Amino acid sequence: MTERLLNHRAEGPASAPPLLLGPSLGTSCALWDEVAPELSARHRVVRWDLPGHGGSPADLIGPGATVGDLAGLVLELADALGVERFAYAGVSLGGAVGLHLAVHHPERLSSLAVICSSAHFNGAGPWRERAALVRREGLAGLADSADARWFTPGFTVPGLVRDHRDADPEAYAACCDALAAYDLREELARISVPTLLIAGREDPATPPAHLREIADAVPGAALVEIPGASHLAPAERPEAVLTALRAHFDGDAARGMEVRRQVLGDAHVDRAQARQTPFTARFQDFISRYAWGEIWTDPTLSRRERSMITLTALVAHGHYEELAMHVRAARRNGLTPEEIGAVLLQTAVYCGVPAANSAFATAQRVLAEEDGGAG
Template sequence: MNRRRLLHHRVDGPHDAPVLVLGPSLGTSLAVWAPQLPGLARRHRTVRWDLPGHGGSPASLLGPDATVDDLAGLVLDLADSLGAERFAYAGISLGGAIGTHLAARHPERVTSLALICSAARFGTPPAWHERGRLVREKGIAALAASAPDRWFTPAFRQTAAAEALIQDHRSVDPGGYAACCHALAAVDLRDALPRITAPTLIVAGRADRAVPPDRTRELADGIADSTLVVLPRAAHLATVEQPQAVLAALHHHFAGAPEHPGAGEAMRRAVLGDDHVDRAAAATTAFTAPFQDFITHYAWGGIWTRPGLDLRTRSCITLTALVAGGRHEELALHVRAALRNGLTPEEISEVLLQTAVYCGVPAANAAFAVARRVVEG
């Protein structure tokens, strides 16, 4: 019997770690997950893959009348080939819809779910059929020119990271792209949402024009065990535009219970950054090691990983506590962390302004000076 061809994919991380499958959005390749890969691959066996006709996956994997069920079947074939009976899943846009379908139709396979800038339904069927027709007749260049407006905020469109993704877009096979458009035209997963039992993280970009936050909120309303995070200064490809905030949210979601091995270190690195954690580790002595273990296990593994508050809220609380205590060195560290967690400078300013009422004007004045050096420096 001929073996079925698989989606092009790359596997990273420890072979014996829990499997995390990462699905891309339409028009991109597995490179769309590159900013999060180093952090995620520390604690997961990550599996990134390309849609048919995208990256290294042949367009022939998908017929012209494709459905999201066909795409989900390709993902299951890939998971089976890797021996991954159960896996966590994170997907962007169309990749997220595939994950939603998998979690609803194959709940025994999906342990945890993250949906990034995704929806239960996308636009209207006629619009998707028209886009597919346009690509088949005029090629992918007809859409690549407008991709920056759909994918990024104005401030991000001229960056090297944005240009790299546009180059990826230009290399997509028109037939594969059109087949994915056909699948998207028929996507309406609203009735399936109540069947999803996997814990679900939902991330929206506040400036997302392709999937506005109200469409993303529809997922949160329909999935019982879900958490919604809305990122400012992010449009459709939030993994690239707000990479650290997305990584922190994913760590927070996939870390699980506090006793999960490595959950504390993973969260600490996601929020404070690798450089800070590496410096702290290098400076650890036999005398300070118990305290470092305490911080990692209890503060980062026991509190920051709890599901009751999102990371943006935890950053607001932490900033307030540090202002009240006059802990200026820690305050600078956590202003940087707040930015990584998706707070804007304007939101940080609002937090500090409110501390003037409850912590005192001198305390807030000192805090503004510290935060200004971080934000403007």
């Protein structure tokens, strides 16, 4: 018999680090439409639908369901995809699933982001009432008021509202049962994975105070508040959410930017950042992650050694503007003018005298600027 799983959508290289994205109650994986494609440049992104939402079978859960049951379905999906350990981000109920995984299955998570969510959702009573209402009357009435609960005034995403209207009432009510029974406040201190909390400053359902409560309880957690965002921040403020998630999940980029500044100097990096456009943004991101976040941070070679290799490669290919920049970097990395001269003399033997002649002219100009005539 074929295993029945949560409906899901996978994007990005199969060999990339896996990142699972969980939805809010009443939505589908379309909640991540403005964020997932960008995240998939560096991750194997897997978005999933709650039972009875989007394409997931409604009978995967039933009355009296718990957040733990939903977390179990997520782990079954990960197992079926061959994913042992993964990063996770979730919105609202999807965020609660992430917190449950971090508390009860920490070995499966590499890092966690919880968006517009809570360690409790204002008590069991309102959720039991909503579950009873949906079982009695269906979802049409709730869907009519979705914009007010989900977005700031004047903003909407019609497709998400339609997903709310089309969800299975019994499965939706079972998810309400799960929220009614959910309260992780006493267990938050057990969370050990790197954790980011993202709050929508205009969110009436899970105000920033709910995320701050989690951040204060989880060791080392960080909190980001997004102005102009309500409950479905990835749909309403995707750029801000994407920036926060990248900084959290992609440690190579942050480490790479730090090393890039140390080697090339703040002035150069600031100029490069100022010139960045949407067209060049992914290339700049690539440089920070790969060149500076992985290669230059590899401890096998010292920065002095890397500078000498880089100078040689730039001379060999005639990249004299880059050479000027890396002569300055070589000085920051501890090379003396005499050592830089020795490297360039070596290039005269293996790269050719004309190339070395141009390189010496470039280096002499830079060293005169940097060292007041030394070299």
